[in-house]
Amino acid sequence: MRFLTLTLLAVLCAAIAPAEVFETTPTDQIERGRYLANYASMCVQCHSPHDRTGDLIEGQHFTGNAIPFASPFPDGPVKWAPRAPALIRLPGWSEEDFVYLLMNGKRPNGSRPMGPMPQFRLSRADASAIAAYLKSL
Template sequence: MRNRVMSIFETLIALAIFALWTFGGSAIQIGAEDQSADSNSAISRIERGRYLVHDVAKCTECHTPRDARGELIESRLLTGAAIPVVGPHFAKPWAAQSASIAGLGNYDETFVRHLLVRGVRPDGSRPNSPMPRFKMTKEDANAVIEYLRSL
């Protein structure tokens, strides 16, 4: 029963993200209004990046593998995983696997910053659903990058 409830919940989250991405405007804005006074320190940026990754963007939901019960495997945090929900039939293309982003994965920070600030890859292409099109501030994108590099 718990797996069924989690599956329904995860599907609803994916659909909500997809709906925001597709129908709710061009991008999801994050963090411009709540800059902290000490955001210049490296520790503060890493803490801010962790907050954005875990609590705002919820990157762990797709980029962290799950165990048989559907729980995140904390020891493999942000190392890439199978997408935990199947996309709706109208959401094509839908990614089957998320990339490893711990340590920035195979990406350089210029690529990641461009994706997070502009919502598209440097070549102008969009990531497959359910990846949202973020429009972060450069400061927040840099905080996310520092956090991911720290893993």
């Protein structure tokens, strides 16, 4: 009986103990956004110019770029944009509208970006991190 009482007491103490809270700093959020935009979702690949060998041109990340390939369905219902727009400091976007786009795959007015932009469905935390990173450039 004593063992059962001690076990229940230990479980109760663990359940009511305050959880450790990790606060995210703006620097942490920007660093996460840098990782997501450059490596996970690979935004940098379409929104940045490349040299003749296909490598990204240093110092020109997120400055916009011509789409280097054609739609596999040129007569299809989805039209492709000729260029991926510049994203440095999110020109023409509020941070919240850009977060909405990354969370919902469409703009707040309901329109969708032209292909080949994927219709992302990111979490608010990830979308906000990418927006914070791009705003910081």
